[in-house]
Amino acid sequence: MTTALLDVRAISLRFGGLRALSEVGFSVNSGELFSIIGPNGAGKTSLLNCISGRYSPQDGEIRFEGRDITRQKPSKRAAIGIGRTFQNLALFSHMSVLDNIMVGRHHLLKNNLFTGALYWIGGAQKEELQHRRKVEDVIDFLDIQHVRKATAGTLSYGLRKRVELARAVALEPKLILLDEPMAGMNLEEKEDMARYIVDLNEEWGMTIIMIEHDMGVVMDISHRVMVLDFGRKIAEGLPEEILANPHVRKAYLGEEDPLLEEPEALSA
Numbered sequence: 001m002t003t004a005l006l007d008v009r010a011i012s013l014r015f016g017g018l019r020a021l022s023e024v025g026f027s028v029n030s031g032e033l034f035s036i037i038g039p040n041g042a043g044k045t046s047l048l049n050c051i052s053g054r055y056s057p058q059d060g061e062i063r064f065e066g067r068d069i070t071r072q073k074p075s076k077r078a079a080i081g082i083g084r085t086f087q088n089l090a091l092f093s094h095m096s097v098l099d100n101i102m103v104g105r106h107h108l109l110k111n112n113l114f115t116g117a118l119y120w121i122g123g124a125q126k127e128e129l130q131h132r133r134k135v136e137d138v139i140d141f142l143d144i145q146h147v148r149k150a151t152a153g154t155l156s157y158g159l160r161k162r163v164e165l166a167r168a169v170a171l172e173p174k175l176i177l178l179d180e181p182m183a184g185m186n187l188e189e190k191e192d193m194a195r196y197i198v199d200l201n202e203e204w205g206m207t208i209i210m211i212e213h214d215m216g217v218v219m220d221i222s223h224r225v226m227v228l229d230f231g232r233k234i235a236e237g238l239p240e241e242i243l244a245n246p247h248v249r250k251a252y253l254g255e256e257d258p259l260l261e262e263p264e265a266l267s268a
């Protein structure tokens, strides 16, 4: 039996009296592009925060590569291969694009005692070289060579989102969590971003969990989709199954749920 890369088991998260997540469970396999959708306030970002370690669920368990990480700190989770981007940009706006990406890498290496030891016994140059090569690969991949020296805060919104993705990718995560990567983008920027996400998944082999409101993109590029509503999982399946699900259509698209409707004869 293959072990899922990520296994979320019946997690519940409360903020005082508010139930942000109620017994949500799902698994993501290596190589999947898995999307989470749902109306505003459904609990999508809270769920991502539980996976990255920012929030701690009161109940349930989260396993990564078969190990229980439910109580691990966010930095430890980043070091074992869970990367993320944020709904609102989280770049150092006064720093260059290159430095923003390097910061992520240094953070990763700082967590790695072995590379730390190498530094002291003279392997620093080789390490630094590999380090820079990786960053250059990421810069090439995301087509941001032309702005590598620019101050991040001066870039257009679409480009800043791309730099933020570059910083997360430079950490070489096994699993990357994308919180609304296309929010606020125009059509062209969205198309570009969708292509980068698909390439990351198909060519770089990264497993992706994405929250996104643009249904066209979600249904187009996801392997599987999960739907949250009021902190509960209401559906999970292939894009076409989700689109055809009457409960989803009602909760998410605001359409009437034929299963819940009264027969015409009775309501007349």
Ligand SMILES: Nc1ncnc2c1ncn2[C@@H]1O[C@H](COP(=O)(O)OP(=O)(O)OP(=O)(O)O)[C@@H](O)[C@H]1O
Residues within 6 Å of the ligand: 015, 018, 019, 020, 038, 039, 040, 041, 042, 043, 044, 045, 046, 047
């Ligand atoms: N730190 C927090 N403290 C208190 N309540 C919170 C906190 N974070 C989230 N919530 C609440 O939890 C619920 C779920 O919020 P969450 O941001 O996870 O939803 P979402 O599905 O990501 O929404 P959106 O699509 O608007 O981003 C909301 O009612 C929200 O107000």
